[in-house]
């Protein structure tokens with residue numbers, strides 16, 4: 067994308083009202099797409115989000131020999147002939163979460179190779195835990211000239227204890243173990259909902275998995291898996307982002323299909339700020355009109371703690387709330403890129419290492435700001451919603467990696483967000 071059409075214009079000052087549907091979850095769909103490689107036939111993910119990261123994973127599957135197509139919002143993947151086993155750096159450099167394909171490639175072909183996934187703007191993002199679990203399962207993994215090569219005729223079940231919790235490494239271990247010989251026990255696993263969705267999908271394909279959602283998961287290897295067919299769950303981070311939109315504009319909105327029971331830690335902070343909500347026959351009525359209280363200390367943590375992916379959106383909201391708030395980012399090393407961009411709009415945010423101190427309540431004004439990554443970009447859109455005047459956001463393509471129709475959704479609720487072409 068060139069600079070001009072990678073830009074959106076947001077005219078601030080509009081109250082929001084009305085209701086919207088939440089898209090399918092990016093972070094659930096991606097590992098479910100990798101799992102679809104484990105069946106030599108057609109699998110389908112219903113209600114799959116049409117976002118850049120899904121299209122990238124779709125391209126990787128095609129590159130491996132799969133045939134994919136869409137029927138409305140449903141993504142079909144025919145992996146009968148997906149027998150190639152290498153993923154070029156062209157893809158892994160663009161989307162580091164593609165590293166979880168290594169376990170699936172090993173499980174399907176007995177070997178796999180992929181370009182070493184780079185770090186990204188929110189942190190170094192090493193993959194040592196991914197390699198640890200696959201080596202424990204018997205894979206011989208070498209790295210030369212930036213290419214990871216893994217081989218093992220058939221992975222062998224074993225006990226693997228993760229030294230620290232990692233969503234991707236937990237998914238890597240599950241994808242490697244479902245077709246392995248014997249029983250695998252994964253200890254100190256991540257407990258994010260996306261782990262549970264992956265395991266539900268794999269169980270629907272015939273995998274034998276217990277304990278997902280806890281920190282100890284048991285997987286009993288089977289000989290083969292049948293076709294997968296599952297609805298992608300609503301995206302909990304998109305839902306949290308839209309609740310922040312209601313909070314920052316002090317509006318009332320309705321989420322028609324909120325994720326069930328996956329936002330507790332976020333909603334606790336939202337309530338602390340003065341936010342209100344209530345469930346009503348499956349919908350979530352959100353009232354941000356009384357958001358006015360700072361939060362003394364907000365710490366991000368692994369699930370079920372406060373999700374790091376909602377740290378930047380909540381930072382934007384806290385910058386509009388009178389008083390001193392403090393955020394401590396404990397998961398990623400460099401996830402405050404949005405702060406200096408919010409400062410351009412008038413926010414008072416000082417970053418010191420893992421902490422961001424916010425003196426909220428200053429009025430925001432329109433500015434030209436740049437998104438450097440997905441959730442920081444979303445936070446800038448939120449800041450622009452309450453800014454006086456027009457904000458130009460550059461780097462909108464980062465936001466499109468995870469938000470299927472954020473501009474359209476916000477305009478449906480009464481905002482004024484325009485693409486360059488319009």
Ligand code: EPZ
Nearest residue numbers: 093163191192193194195196232233234235375397398440
């Ligand atoms: C997943 O990333 C999500 N991505 C991230 O969402 C999310 O922020 C993160 O989990 C935490 O919830 C997808 O699901 C595609 P981790 P992942 O491995 O799996 C370190 C978004 O905006 N680590 O749990 O990469 C790592 O550096 C994205 O949608 C190692 O040290 O996260 C980080 O500090 C951003 N070694 C911490 O663990 C490893 O081998 C948690 O990372 C792997 C990770």
